[in-house]
Amino acid sequence: MTTINRRALLGTAAAATTLPISALRAQQAQTLRLGVLTDMSGPYRDPTGPGSAICTQQAVMEFAQRLGVQAEVIQADHQNRPDVGANIARQWYDQGVDVVVDVPTSSVALAISQIAREKNKLFLNSGAASSDLTGPACSPNTVHWTYDTxxxxxxxxxxxxxxxxxxxxxxxxxxxxxxxxxxxxxxxxxxxxxxxxxxxxxxxxxxxxxxxxxxxxxxxxxxxxxxxxxxxxxxxxxxxxxxxxxxxxxxxxxxxxxxxxxxxxxxxxxxxxxxxxSFYWDSNDRTRAFSQRVQPRMPNRAMPAQVQAGCYGATVHYLKAAAAMGAAAAKADARAVVERMKAMPTDDDAFGEGRVRPDGRKIHPxxxxxxxxxxxxxxxxxxxxxxxxxxxxxxxxxxxxxxxxxxxx
Amino acid sequence: MDDFFGIPAPLLFGQLLLGLINGAFYALLSLGLAVIFGMLNVINFTHGAQFMLGAFVAWLLLNFLGLGYWWALLLAPLIVGAFGVVLEKTMIARLYKLDHLYGLLLTFGVGLIIEGLVRNEFGSSGLPYRIPPELSGAWDLGFMFMPVYRGWVVLVALVACIATWLVIEKTKIGSYLRAATENPALVQAFGVNVPRMMTLTYGAGVALAAFAGVLAAPIYSVNPQMGSNLIIIVFAVVVIGGMGSILGSVITGFGLGIVEGLTKVFYPEASATVIFVVMAIVLLTRPAGLFGRA
Missing domain, CATH: 3.40.50.2300 (Response regulator)
Structure with a gap:
């Protein structure tokens, strides 16, 4: 008796879930997935870290719906080690993450830029400083946002x-x-x-x-x-x-x-x-407005620092480009998204107006x-x-x- | 002006003096380690975290209770020392009969956990802590600019080192301790509570680390990793001086501070390595360390 009951129960449960799962899958196929890979536990945690993830989420909250795209943000700690960071990035890209965001520590960032290029995925760098990212090591899949050496x-x-x-x-x-x-x-x-x-x-x-x-x-x-x-x-x-x-x-x-x-x-x-x-919260009305929107969710209610604001600006611009192309096309070809990002002028509350140069360098005052x-x-x-x-x-x-x-x- | 190997004499004197000051920190930290190892046979890898806790407790006292530097110098070692007592009672005491490695792994793990918790709570970039007004300012020595606070550090460190040495070598409690290290069962048989003595010794060693932490708070950045940066060098000092030798760790602490100071003038790139080069040479020629008993 009990066996039959349990089987029947399982069967019903399976039947009940099949439909939503396939619907969910179809939906997920259109969801832009951003992974914030940053220093959550080391010396660069405060100017990057959880604050970078929160600013990336902020961009998604403000723009995804307005632009008519779906996006989700996940996060991980690379411990400032190139091997750890590269492993996570590979895994993420293989599991359908479209963009890796932030990545302070130049050695980690250079490794991930390479992987993004191999897999034709996108890398939005904010936290690493090496100017090689848009120099000898530049890549058609990488945009370098905030600063460099x-x-x-x-x-x-x-x-x-x-x-x-x-x-x-x-x-x-x-x-x-x-x-x-x-x-x-x-x-x-x-x-x-x-x-x-x-x-x-x-x-x-x-x-x-x-x-x-x-x-x-x-x-x-x-x-x-x-x-x-x-x-x-x-x-x-x-x-x-x-x-x-x-x-x-x-x-x-x-x-x-x-x-x-x-x-x-x-x-x-x-x-x-x-x-x-390249960013200070009290520069002008737009930076103040952005900072006050995000501050309540920041660790210790801190004002955002430049790298964190860079995660916001880069994500906003990415979402605009992806929305303009359509989510499916954006997920299929990251290089095309970067091309689009370079073609469109940038405009966000943190950095104002600017552009992404052909070498991947974002420029702003x-x-x-x-x-x-x-x-x-x-x-x-x-x-x-x-x-x-x-x-x-x-x-x-x-x-x-x-x-x-x-x-x- | 006289030159030594192309370095002007005044600059060289300045560096010797600075080396001595850094040596004071090494001596104070390695003293705690040596006391713990000498009496408990435990290599206390939590020492760096306890040094850091001392500085953080000083910051907490100032910001939540309004108690300044002088109170912190007294209270922080007591608070962190009490924490050490709890740690010894609940965990370390269970490992005395096992190989050194177990104690090392346990204390290393506890150190990492403490560091992680502090980082989660206070972030990684550090907290501000000022030099007390009584000790701010500097003396112009002619050949260099000498901050008053650094002089204070050397003075206090010397007093703490001498006091610890006197307690262990010249008092009755010290003689019990030394006896208990040699033969705990016999000392216990004479009616001395050896386990309690071990606990208090660990607490005292930890308190010394916290004391050094408070001394460091005004001049180094108060951040979760401040201890782990310093502790590797301090371990080298203890090994060179001879594990467990109190006099050895004090003299070696000051000596290596000077060696390091000179390296910073002639070839700064090697200043972190020079201590380990000395360690290798000492271990090759005297495996028990300069003052250790083979």
Whole structure:
């Protein structure tokens, strides 16, 4: 008795679910799937991480329905390891994910750009800084949104050197990223007539005490102390530069610093620093509106940082292009979507109007900011005074200098 | 101006002094490790996380209870030490009879869990903590600019090291401890509560780590990974000094700080490696470490 009952029950259940499942499958085939692959547990978690996923979701919430497409967002942690990141990306692409979003840490991003190209899927990069992504390693499947090492070097290096900072000392993280940042910045400094008086390359990531380099920097009598590093290393350097009194007679430039590092240092310590960003929540009415929409859902109710805003902007533009082509066509050929993204002008609340160049580089104006003094700040998150704006066409490396095979000849 | 190998003498003196200051941190941290290993035979891989907890507790005390640096210097070691006592009672005590490896794996795992939890709660980029106003400012030594706070760190670290050494070598409790390490059963037979003594020793070792954490909070970024960055070097210091040797870890801590400081002048790229080169040489010539008993 019981056996028959159970069988009958199972049969009915199976029959009942068959129809919805096939309907669901048909629907799923049209759903654009975005995977946010980022640093959820390491040193870059705060300026990227969960906030990147939330900003990507924000773009989907605001635009998918309006554009008449269905989209869903999933997320994973790449632990800043190229092997882990590459495995997840492969798995995602094979399981029907159309786009990988964010991916801080250049080594991971370069690996994923390669995989996206192999599988004809899309890669929207916001978090990685290496300018190689639109240079020798450029790809017809990759769009590089927020920043890169060239733009950071130019934004801060060029402006400071022109403003009279003609002698420089570098504290550099001793690996590819640090070297590239120092090299690119040096180019701008020398072009503007400045000189580099010295550099200390410290072992990465095993260094916490920078006092020795602070004393060397002071002894060099350079006017500018440039930090070619990122994350907590930068925070440590700034804390110790202040402790050793370097801020009295040297200008400190954080070559890759964001809002989140300033927040973590506190204005008391960070005041007076110069840094370059392509997004700041308090730039204009549109950035303020976007930031206030997303802030309630952010971790610790933080304002979005530039990489997170970049995930939003890139996703908005992707959804527009995919909607224009039709979801089925967009899912079938990522290269065609990127072509469409390059053909359409971009426009979103975080970055305003801009465009994606043929080499995959998204261009927009960049801003040089000086960190406010504590008494100038009107409250938490009010951190910057604008010093200068670099127009979109001048802020990034000219396409001809990038050696990107896509645009050669 | 006199030059040494192309480096101006004032710069060299400055670097020696800075090396000594870093050495103070190494000494203080390796002291806790040496005490724990010497008495409990456990290689405490949670030490880095406990150092970090000390700094975080200081931040919490300031931001939630309004208690500043001086209170933190007293309270944070007590709070984190109490946590260490709980950890020892509930987990580590069960592993004394097993191979060292089990203790190492357990404490390593606990350290990773603590680090992960703190990162989830406070994020990865760190929290601001200021130098107390009494100790801010700097002395101009002529050849360099010496922050007052760094001088304070050396002073406090030296006092803590000497005090610990005196307690263990010159007091009655210390003699019980040393005896219990040699032969716990016999000491127990004399009516000394050996398990409780072990627990308190672990708590004291952990408190030393937290104490170093509070000292570090104003000068290093207070973030979840601050301990794991430093702890590898500190382990090397303990191995070079001789596992479990208190005097060894203190002298080696200061010595290696100076070696590292000099490397930072002549070839900074090697400054993280030089300590491990020294470790390799010492292990090849004296496998028990400089001050260890073979």
């Amino acid at each position: 060239y733009m950071l070097a130019k934004g801060t290096g060029d402006a400071l050197a022109r403003a009279g900072g003609d002698t420089w000392f570098f504290i550099t993280a001793d690996y590819a990223f640090g070297h590239a940042l120092q090299r690119d910045t040096t180019t701008f400094v020398e072009r503007a007539g400045g000189r580099v008086l010295g550099a200390a390359r410290y072992p990465f990531p095993a260094t916490t005490d920078f006092s020795s380099y602070m004393v060397q920097a002071q002894a060099s009598r350079a006017k500018v102390l440039a930090l070619a590093n990122a994350g907590t290393d930068t925070a440590n350097c700034i804390k110790q530069a202040r402790e050793f009194g370097l801020t009295r007679n040297m200008q400190i430039a954080g070559l890759l610093m964001s809002f989140m590092e300033v927040h973590s240092l506190g204005l008391e310590t960070a005041q007076g620093l110069l840094l370059t960003e 960049t801003m040089l900011y000086r960190v406010k003094q504590p008494r100038e700040s009107r409250g938490t998150w009010d951190y910057y005074n604008l010093v200068a704006t670099n127009p979109a066409e001048e802020a990034f490396r000219p396409m001809a200098e990038g050696n990107c095979p896509l645009v050669r000849g």
